Amino acid sequence: DIVKALLNEKLPDNGSTASCTWQGKTFVITAGPTREAIDPVRYISNHSSGKMGYALAQAAANTGAKVVLVSGPTQLATPKGVQRIDVETAEQMLTAVKQQLTDCDVFIGCAAVSDYRVENISEHKIKKEQNSEPPKLSLVQNPDILKTVAQSANGPFTVGFAAETQNLKENALSKLQRKQLHMIIANDVSESHQGFNSDQNSALILSKDSEQSLPTMSKHDMAIAVIDAIAKRYFDTSNRS
Amino acid sequence: DIVKALLNEKLPDNGSTASCTWQGKTFVITAGPTREAIDPVRYISNHSSGKMGYALAQAAANTGAKVVLVSGPTQLATPKGVQRIDVETAEQMLTAVKQQLTDCDVFIGCAAVSDYRVENISEHKIKKEQNSEPPKLSLVQNPDILKTVAQSANGPFTVGFAAETQNLKENALSKLQRKQLHMIIANDVSESHQGFNSDQNSALILSKDSEQSLPTMSKHDMAIAVIDAIAKRYFDTSNRS
Numbered sequence: 001d002i003v004k005a006l007l008n009e010k011l012p013d014n015g016s017t018a019s020c021t022w023q024g025k026t027f028v029i030t031a032g033p034t035r036e037a038i039d040p041v042r043y044i045s046n047h048s049s050g051k052m053g054y055a056l057a058q059a060a061a062n063t064g065a066k067v068v069l070v071s072g073p074t075q076l077a078t079p080k081g082v083q084r085i086d087v088e089t090a091e092q093m094l095t096a097v098k099q100q101l102t103d104c105d106v107f108i109g110c111a112a113v114s115d116y117r118v119e120n121i122s123e124h125k126i127k128k129e130q131n132s133e134p135p136k137l138s139l140v141q142n143p144d145i146l147k148t149v150a151q152s153a154n155g156p157f158t159v160g161f162a163a164e165t166q167n168l169k170e171n172a173l174s175k176l177q178r179k180q181l182h183m184i185i186a187n188d189v190s191e192s193h194q195g196f197n198s199d200q201n202s203a204l205i206l207s208k209d210s211e212q213s214l215p216t217m218s219k220h221d222m223a224i225a226v227i228d229a230i231a232k233r234y235f236d237t238s239n240r241s
Numbered sequence: 242d243i244v245k246a247l248l249n250e251k252l253p254d255n256g257s258t259a260s261c262t263w264q265g266k267t268f269v270i271t272a273g274p275t276r277e278a279i280d281p282v283r284y285i286s287n288h289s290s291g292k293m294g295y296a297l298a299q300a301a302a303n304t305g306a307k308v309v310l311v312s313g314p315t316q317l318a319t320p321k322g323v324q325r326i327d328v329e330t331a332e333q334m335l336t337a338v339k340q341q342l343t344d345c346d347v348f349i350g351c352a353a354v355s356d357y358r359v360e361n362i363s364e365h366k367i368k369k370e371q372n373s374e375p376p377k378l379s380l381v382q383n384p385d386i387l388k389t390v391a392q393s394a395n396g397p398f399t400v401g402f403a404a405e406t407q408n409l410k411e412n413a414l415s416k417l418q419r420k421q422l423h424m425i426i427a428n429d430v431s432e433s434h435q436g437f438n439s440d441q442n443s444a445l446i447l448s449k450d451s452e453q454s455l456p457t458m459s460k461h462d463m464a465i466a467v468i469d470a471i472a473k474r475y476f477d478t479s480n481r482s
Binding site for chain 1: 279281282283284285286287288289316353355356357365366367368369375376377378379380381382404405406407412430431
């Protein structure tokens with residue numbers, strides 16, 4: 001069929017472009033951290049730099065895909081040919097993602113979304129009172145963007161990331177099944193030379209019935225490998241469940 | 242005396258260099274936010290960009306001062322001629338500042354130091370458990386760097402900043418007295434066009450018996466005005482209490 005023909009028409013894999021083509025398909029990719037306000041000046045966030053998500057957006061765009069990048073606060077330039085939507089909180093990210101779902105073939109949730117937000121955001125800066133107890137921060141669970149997308153009717157091919165500091169494979173497989181993802185990319189972020197804020201990464205690409213180990217490489221190269229791995233499963237319709 | 246002579250030997254005030262000279266004097270300036278870990282990937286921080294502290298470091302260095310900049314995580318380049326020490330947490334910042342106090346004539350606490358840190362930092366990433374209550378974050382008070390410096394024996398001329406969202410002058414004056422500072426620069430950060438992360442600022446410079454209002458101007462120009470205001474009081478020994 002056409003899809004197979006497209007796959008056979010591979011671009012040369014010179015290490016800087018994915019070997020598949022995604023012409024006519026739309027990717028929605030989330031990237032970066034989210035920030036959850038405590039008060040007008042303080043917030044909870046995480047160490048995600050956004051580099052991996054931006055590299056994925058660039059790699060997908062380079063194969064001809066239309067790419068929408070929904071990004072938390074980062075210091076990165078928008079990849080060429082990519083439409084970028086800036087958000088701050090998890091709730092804003094969910095809203096932006098939902099608006100893109102009507103035209104989305106592949107969703108990659110690469111953002112490090114805050115699992116929790118502060119229950120009552122203080123309108124004014126919380127003052128440090130003398131001789132008083134520090135405030136207790138009550139947290140509430142944020143919406144699960146990845147799960148929402150994966151379980152939406154006629155949803156896209158859904159890829160998640162798992163940043164773990166222990167039990168990498170078990171935690172990632174559990175997340176794959178629990179959220180009904182098509183694929184999950186697992187990173188060990190306890191190793192300082194890779195993951196968050198690093199330019200290098202190694203990963204385990206897991207799906208229901210396959211496992212691919214990627215050695216330490218640049219996030220640029222890893223993005224290409226991930227886009228290729230998605231293509232392999234996406235265009236082999238027998239693998240889509 | 243020599244100091245008065247130095248003051249009379251003013252550099253031309255062309256709007257880009259402070260009119261005083263600080264040759265032979267040492268500034269220690271803190272800048273940027275601090276980050277307090279929740280677990281290996283999450284943290285509490287604030288919206289400080291570090292721009293004001295970096296501008297102050299540059300302005301002081303331009304008048305001939307030796308400048309040590311103790312900086313939380315920022316995206317800024319080190320100002321020319323300035324020695325920079327990078328830290329992450331409030332406790333690390335205090336340690337670095339204390340090490341510089343033996344040779345410090347003027348201390349400017351411009352960093353937005355986290356008032357609180359998390360009581361028990363989780364060694365591993367906190368997992369979002371299904372159907373369980375969100376964690377409660379227990380906070381403990383961080384050391385007060387500004388107060389520690391102001392109240393140290395033979396301490397430097399100590400300048401603080403007050404970023405307020407309400408009751409600007411009252412809150413700043415209370416901080417000036419409570420921490421026994423020589424001077425405080427008060428900013429209203431509730432106005433979005435100035436303060437945190439902005440390139441513009443307006444401020445109120447307060448000391449025990451004087452008040453100077455600075456209109457909205459670039460942080461570069463404000464830094465020069467602040468360094469000049471410090472000189473006016475520092476070199477007029479009758480104002481030193």
